[in-house]
Amino acid sequence: MRYRPISPAVLAEELTERIDALTGRPRFAVAVDGAAGATETTELADALVDPLRLRGRAALRVSAKDFLRPASLRYEHGRTNPDARYTDWLDLGALRREVLDPLGDGGSGEVLPSLWDAGRDRATRAERVPVPEGGVVLLDGELLLGAGLAFDLAVHLWLSPAALHRRVLQEWAVPAYERYEEEVDPSSLADVVVRVDDPRHPALYTP
Numbered sequence: 789m790r791y792r793p794i795s796p797a798v799l800a801e802e803l804t805e806r807i808d809a810l811t812g813r814p815r816f817a818v819a820v821d822g823a824a825g826a827t828e829t830t831e832l833a834d835a836l837v838d839p840l841r842l843r844g845r846a847a848l849r850v851s852a853k854d855f856l857r858p859a860s861l862r863y864e865h866g867r868t869n870p871d872a873r874y875t876d877w878l879d880l881g882a883l884r885r886e887v888l889d890p891l892g893d894g895g896s897g898e899v900l901p902s903l904w905d906a907g908r909d910r911a912t913r914a915e916r917v918p919v920p921e922g923g924v925v926l927l928d929g930e931l932l933l934g935a936g937l938a939f940d941l942a943v944h945l946w947l948s949p950a951a952l953h954r955r956v957l958q959e960w961a962v963p964a965y966e967r968y969e970e971e972v973d974p975s976s977l978a979d980v981v982v983r984v985d986d987p988r989h990p991a992l993y994t995p
Contacts, residue, residue, distance in 0.1 A: 800836055807836065815921065816941070818926050819933070821931070821974060826952065830928050833926040846919060846922070849901070849926050852928065855878065856879060857904070862877050879903065880936070888939075890919075898918050899917050899925060931968050934971075943978060944982070946974075946984065980993075
């Protein structure tokens with residue numbers, strides 16, 4: 789794969805242009821996908837909010853970590869089980885129902901920004917937020933691609949195998965990301981791939 793070095797600021801600018809060019813739907817969903825604790829999914833998604841609003845696009849931030857399943861389900865096979873991390877942690881049904889489906893044709897346009905507080909292991913009781921026509925939901929998280937979630941633009945922050953082992957904070961979770969790479973190949977599904985071995989110096993994939 790060929791990569792073009794790019795600064796974080798220019799990356800955010802180019803992604804803003806890509807998102808602002810989206811048409812054909814009342815509202816849009818953009819995913820920023822990457823290994824938790826190693827890639828800067830949250831920072832990148834946050835960096836897109838103000839530029840989109842300056843272009844007249846309402847932007848709502850949502851994090852997949854606020855749509856995890858209850859601890860009794862996540863930790864059924866132990867707290868450090870990489871296979872459970874891969875298959876059982878994220879509540880895909882809730883993300884579809886509460887975040888993505890409302891954005892489509894005939895959808896209510898009202899999005900639930902969070903569902904579950906994993907730290908307290910209880911519902912957040914958040915209120916729904918209306919997303920106006922032309923608005924964008926920016927969803928960051930891990931293992932988002934290849935699971936049947938409908939995104940209008942998907943950004944994958946990719947790590948080389950060596951960087952994955954070096955930068956993932958929870959070493960026990962590395963096999964989950966390796967399995968994701970092998971079984972899903974998220975780079976092949978994403979619209980934009982960014983190499984982030986060094987987060988200070990990202991590189992944009994150029995086909």
